[in-house]
Amino acid sequence: MFAKPIPGRTTAAAEGEVVVFLIGMRINHFRAPHQWLPVFLAMPRMLRELRRDPQSGLLGYQLLSGSPRTYYVVQYWESKEKLLEYAAAPEKLHRKGWALINRFEHKSRQHVGIWHETYVVPPGNYESIYGDMPPYGLAAATGVLPVERRGATARERMDRSRAAAE
Incomplete structure (x- = not known):
C-alpha cells in the first residue's frame, strides 16, 4: 500500500510546540x-x-x-x-522493554547498542515543505496544508509559526 503523492508543494499542519523523539539500535555483532x-x-x-491508544x-x-x-524511529x-508518561508507565511495554534491555546489557558483551534523543521544538523554530510527496514525517503526523497557507519561504513559515504562538 503506497500513499499517493499530493501534487505541488505542501507543508505540515503542525501548530505550537513540536516534540521529536529519535530512538534506535545498532547491531554490533551479527553473530549473536x-x-x-x-x-x-x-x-x-x-x-x-501506542497506535491502539489515541490518548x-x-x-x-x-x-x-x-x-x-542501525535501525531507528523518528517519532x-x-x-x-x-512522552515521559508513556516511558514511565509500569503497565506499558516500554517499561518492561527497558527492564529487559537492562538485564541483557550486563550479559550481552556489547552485542547491541541503543540510543535516543528528545527535542522539544518551540513554535517559530521549525518549518517544513514537501514537493509532490505523500504525507511524510511531520506532515504524516499532523496533517498536510497547501504551502501557501503558511508562507512561500522557509523564513515566512517560521515567522508565521512564531507569531501565532505569541
Missing part, C-alpha cells in the same frame, strides 16, 4: 541474534501499543534504517509530558 533480536522486536510492539500522545512516526546495522509527540 539472541542478544540483539529481542531489542529489535521490542520497538514494533511498542508502536502497535498516548504519539502523533506519528517513521521507521528508518541508517545501514544494515512525533503531542507533548513531552505524554
